[in-house]
Amino acid sequence: MGILEVKNVGKRFGGLQALGDVNLSVKENTCHAIIGPNGAGKSTLLNCLIGKLIPDTGSVMFDGQSVLGRKPHEINQMGISRVFQTPEIFGDLSVFENVMIPCFAKRDGSFRMHAYESCDAETDIIAKAEAMLDEVNMLEKRNVVASSLSRGDKRRLEMAMCLSQKPKLLLLDEPTAGMARADTNNTIDLLKTIKAKGELTMCIIEHDMHVVFSLADRITVLAQGTPLVEDTPENIKGHPKVREAYLGEAEV
Amino acid sequence: MTDQTTDTRMDATRPRASAAHKSSGLLGLTGKDLGLFIIVALLTILAPFILNPFPEGSALAQFNGGYPDLMQRFVIFGIFAIGFNILFGLTGYLSFGHAAFLGVGSYAAIWMMKLLTLNVIPAIIMSIVFAGIFALIVGYISLRRSGIYFSILTLAFAQMSYALAYSVLTPITGGETGLQLKATDTPLLSNLGPTEIGRANFFGVDMRASYEMAIGDWLFTFNAGYYIAAVFMLLSFYLAIRLFRSPFGMMLRAVKSNQQRMNYTGLNSRPYTLAAFVISGMYAGLAGGLMVAMDTQVGPERMFWTASGEVVLMTILGGAGTLIGPVLGAGMIKYMENIVSKINDGILHQWFAFMPDGIEDFLVFVIHPFIGKGWHLTLGLLFMLVVIFLPGGLVEGGQRIASVFRRKETKTSTVEKSAAEQQQHSE
Ligand SMILES: Nc1ncnc2c1ncn2[C@@H]1O[C@H](COP(=O)(O)OP(=O)(O)OP(=O)(O)O)[C@@H](O)[C@H]1O
């Protein structure tokens, strides 16, 4: 029994069957990669996990509880954080505030009326946010308005925001797209370190095979809304069906 | 919020977590905030002097704003705008019905004075309570939508309240004529003579009591009502600063910036926006209660949509999302409403008398549409200029001027330059 159990999930947009009959089981403290061509339904699948979309059929169980019908903030409070394909950050706020907010959400829950206390007095939150920014090498950019960051920095920031919550399950939707090679490697190292601590389950969507094969314990190949195969990285590499459907074109 | 394109550093409305360990400050305020609060407090206390810079009888005396009625308006509308800014400036939800809460506060206050006591404090407390309850209901329903639909819902509520006060609820609101203190009112705790009309007081001090001080040709008026309203304004302002700098304030800015991200970060944006809505409704109620405390009367026009629009103008004119902007905007609009509207052709002729007749007449002819009843035109133009050239409002104007000076200074020495940059950092 995995920490995340997706069973027979289907989602239709008008005439388009974006997800057919998806089954997915992610074991605790492993990294599960989902790969597949553009439009395969990878992001749609993640949307079904975090309450952005409600699947037409099937069930999604996380940590023994169903996530279906719960609001996005409730699902996050259960322990699922997500890095989006296009960075979702608080653009008008400073980098530091961007990281403080998830720290508050983790500590205080989905709502707390602390309108009189000063942010400057929240030393534990500040310390946490500083440590997190340090981990992603963004401490010197703490006072920069988040919207003025480069695309790669926005992703790193979003990742820091998610990691600062110490989620049980981290969903990453193409976390290294738009990053320079060096930043990609830093990101891989960061995720590896966190993974080595054994406190985080990851589900990663990625087109960069270097990232996938560096991190993944298991890989699911999704094409046209249905999983083609699920196996270990070694087996996936040599799988004829996969080469044909996906890797072939990626390696050109 | 003000000019992100040119300056990626944070402006003064953001917490300076980096400076956290350095200073704890007075009253829980640090650095710039404390300075700002002290300046506002001094200006408010010294307003009777500052607003009357011209000697009585001089040609410029009509620009004097230091009379009780206008000074009271400054601080009361300042409170209204401070509260409105907590909702609009921080969360970005544009309410077009805040005058309804002002009105509800006013009606609650006058009933307290009619029934219970002529002391203004219970009246003011009730105005806050009733406005808060009403805001809870209106906010709960309106906040189901965002953007223009939210604005329309609040507008609809306010116009409904206006219509009810105007007609259906006449027994409670006095309909078109509104409510005043009358000789027939017998407040429970105030011993009035049989035909005596009650006067609002603060533990015995008549709200209309004024002390006049003449220094040379100058006349300064110190009014009890003004100072009581001013204390409430300073308190409101102080609480607003605390709110801006609090985690709650940060969440409200998160709502404005990216509500989706907020929800996927485990925060429920609805109670945050509702709390902001209720708080700003309570500020409006306080303003309404203070209005009654000053002039002991209220009419339904106080809830009309133009009154709701006015506070939007005040906030945007001064600078939405900034601390002091709304107060500046409120002052600006009330000053123009009361001073520019008083200037007439006769006064203009007097000013331009030194010019040749033809030019004098021409100037008067040109300026005529902008004065007297035409003050709305002047205000409209000013508003357009600000929105186009200073999207951050008057505060942005001030910041730009300040940064020009800073740049000049920094050219002189590199040491100063790094200091100024550090200051910008900590801003
Ligand atoms: N909200 C929506 N409404 C309608 N169609 C949608 C919606 N979201 C996704 N789709 C469609 O569903 C299909 C799957 O989209 P999805 O974003 O899940 O693909 P993906 O595997 O993430 O692709 P990519 O690698 O390009 O990110 C696409 O054809 C897309 O156009």
Ligand SMILES: [Mg+2]
């Ligand atoms: Mg996608």
